[in-house]
Amino acid sequence: MLETAPEQVTFTFDETVIGVPAGIRVFDATGTEVASSASVRDAELVVALEEEVGDGTLVVLWRLVSADGHPIGGSLSYSVGAPSDVVDVPTADADADTEAPLLLGVSRWLGYLGLLVGAGVALFSVLFLPLSAPADGVRVRLRRKVGPAVVVAVVGWWAAVPLVALYQLGVGASALGDQATWSALAAEEYAVPLAVTLGLGLAVLALLVRAPDRRRAGLVLLGCTVALVAPSLTGHTRAAGPQALVIGVDVLHLVAGALWLGGLVAVGLVLGDLAARDDSGAVVLARFSTWAAGSLAVLVVAGTFLAWRIAGSWGALLDTGYGALLLVKVLLVALAVAIAAWNRFSVLPRLRAAARREERRDAAAVLVRTTLAEAGVLVAVLLVTGFLVDRSPGPDTSTGTPVAVEQSGSEVVRLDDISAEVVLDPLGIGPATLTLTMTDPAGEPAEGFEAPRVSLSTEETDLGEVALTNQGPGVYSGEVVLPTGGDWKVQVSLRTTEFDNPVRSVVLEVPAGRA
Template sequence: MIGRTPRRGGAVRALSRVLSPAVVVALLLPLAALLVLGSASPAAAHATLVGTDPVEGAVLDTAPEQVTFTFDEAVIGVPAGIQVFDATGAEVAATASVRKAQLVVDLDGEVDEGTLVVVWRLVSADGHPISGSLSFSVGAPSDVVDVPTVSTDASTNAPLHLGVARWLGYVGLLLAAGLAAFSVLFLPADRAHDGSRRRLRTAARAAAVVGALACWVGVPMIALYQLGLPPSALGRASTWSALAAGEYVVPAMVVLGLALAVGAMPRAAPDRRRTALVLAGCALSLAAPSVTGHTRAATPQALVIGVDVLHLLAGALWLGGLVAIGLVLADLAARDDSGALVLARFSACASGVLALLVVTGTVLAWRIAGSWGELVDSGYGGLLLVKVVVVLVAVAIAAWNRFSLLPRLRDATRRAERRGTASVLVRTSLAEAGVLVAVLLVTGFLVDRSPEPDATPSASAAPGDASGESVWLGGIIAEVGLDPLGVGPATVTITMTDPDGAPAEGYEAPRISLSTAEVDLGEIELRNLGPGIYAGDLVMPTGGTWEAQVSLRTTEFDNPVKTVRFEVP
């Protein structure tokens, strides 16, 4: 028989009722569905260039005093991120400034006739670097444009060591906060369990140190990644001042919150004041990662940030609780039935935590990825699906613990039987925690992975052939052509038809951007020539393999993207 529930069980039972699966699903899911489905605008991956002055491929009579780029959201400037070249590859003197969603490039030097290329690199609100270029001509286009490879064309993919630092930060943060919360919510209040409290406090402090250090070590890595600079740039003040304030706020909040939570962990039975301090510190540190990243760019922002905080809170309770069970269950089960009581209490709460994780994870996937189709078409979606599969493994282990091992521990009457069952539970709980650590490893790389769809190469057009290639954009066939197929002025054409061959109408204008490994022309402005036919003028600066990335918003939430390759002689 199970004895009397230890003191402070009322607060925990109330928490279990609040976090029960039925309550979570009944309250949170309809609210999330209302806000998500009722939102007029789809989720945004990162800042998108919506217009330039002059436009791509323009031929001007006189050189402009400044060049303006307009984006759909605020952007952050990068030191030496803007460079202007003439057709010979010589750099033209220029200064750049960022005004919220607008980049202004002032041409300071004398500009000769011919083609100019403005190469730019900025940082989006979600922390992802973005880059591109703009070509226009003064007087007449140049016959040959030779733009060198520059630092602003550096890869925008996050480096491996940054993902590892993110992972260590998440493991330390969630583990420290979860252990601290477990010590005040689930441990019995009598002094016989002070040894267990001491063990949890030691483990939480070690985890907090790892989490705090990883967060701060990640700051210089983020600076180099976002700004596209070499390690030597860390010695310049301009590198640090170019970072968004949020990149400093997050580590500071993590350190402050973990210091409060771990520092307030009790040596003996906690009173209400100490419990409140621990939980407040946990909440502060776990809210920190939502200040930056994908949640800043997804809409509706208030919903996504709130859901992200709940997601991390639930993850901390799950991971920290499992490790805490592994640390103290053997001692609790050796004395009396306290082990079964604590495990039953945590298991009831964990079921609610799992429901909360499912609901919040679903909402975050929907708003950040932008559509269910992007979960398959993008690298971000692929990693997210891997995370889901690994979580399902953890859920299977949790179900075994709850429905098989927990009843055995509860029904055990002899000390040796309790010890044996508790030993098995400790091993399976730590295995479940290990799977969650693997989940956090995937999360560490997801943070810096852009939700933009990956390019899917199709067959290349033959050299010198102006005929296009067809791609499938969510039920619409888009034929993309480039004429003439060579260096110099050209026209890109997109012809959209339905499966029956009729012109596809009733959609927004498609979008197309062209780039090579060295040069990115950015988005090409298109004009409508008739039902389903769009064209845009540009100047091809060099030969080689050019990728044309085409997208079409087919529904409020779906924006398929495909890529066509052209071999320009």
């Protein structure tokens, strides 16, 4: 409740936010839109009113994009002079749906699948194949297989750009014809697909078809590095901290995944040919197996760290949709690890021990089948990852429903012979319900000579008197919006008789953020 209309309303978030076209709208109580302008800088949104408004309730609807690329939104109501009944204001439209569309998840899956297979096969050709001339034919085959993987990666990453625009801005497909839609996207949404395209393109052009030399091998490694680093510069890693460490760990996670998945695909493609010639198949596989074991260790450590930093707590693995998908991913990785262990400790020794060509060929055939099965499980892992990328790690909420917290604040004040329990639910920043329940010494509902009056304030902020509504004998409640955490003083005033009006205060400690 304000005595005069403010010239602007400032929202301060706990992380950087990005503005979207027509994301901020202001309405009066009749549903008439009030002229306004908005500016976003770092973690602050400023909404300026551009016309005079009379007494009554105003509603500010806001929709933004968080630092990790997820849409966020809501509404703020305040009154000037006196409150008024709000009608026909589309407050539900401001609540952002954090569920990414199915097509975006599929596009992400294709992008990551093509990236890890293309980069991994290219790295395998440089790092693991023998230098002898007989391996040149194998390199030619691998180069031919890298091309389709690169195409899948490029199509997947670029197809995600318009889908991200529709998801973040909350608009229909017709908005793709507007320049404002494309300009509203963060620069990273264009830079990442471009870096993936250029990096994989360089790796393919430099991929060796003859015995490797240092210059071309360096170009392959450079191209793969550029392509694998780019995805870590956007998404959840931008919002998790410490940011530099999280991004670095995510890069290691992607490189290890490329070496593992791309190497498995390459082994499945060329092991049969190498094993049929001599023992070079066993040599290549032994070399790759050592690297794969290291990659697996990096994946486990890096994945555990990222899960902790992005989910925010281990409890979130069970309490959120993001955590549930992450657990599915962990179980699939565990299955892939089990197959990898079987290959390394059972099938590979048989290939090494084979002395005759027929024995090597049979052992290689078994190993190829189990290797492709392992790769198939990793493809399923990437499918889950594709949907994890654009899913908010926060608690799941339904449209128009405030985020729930696990606790409420409760204190009791004595107003002469009447006990009044003050409850704030939920106990956190944002919308909440303040309830006052009054009882007499016998525990029965009690009423005063007049309805109670309640006000809320801190040392820095005074929300004034809360408009209470009678919910039944001795029970009153009102809606409030707490802008900050801290110690909120709740002052309760009750005229118990014609001449007595006790005033008591309690303090509710509101946490700085919501669960």
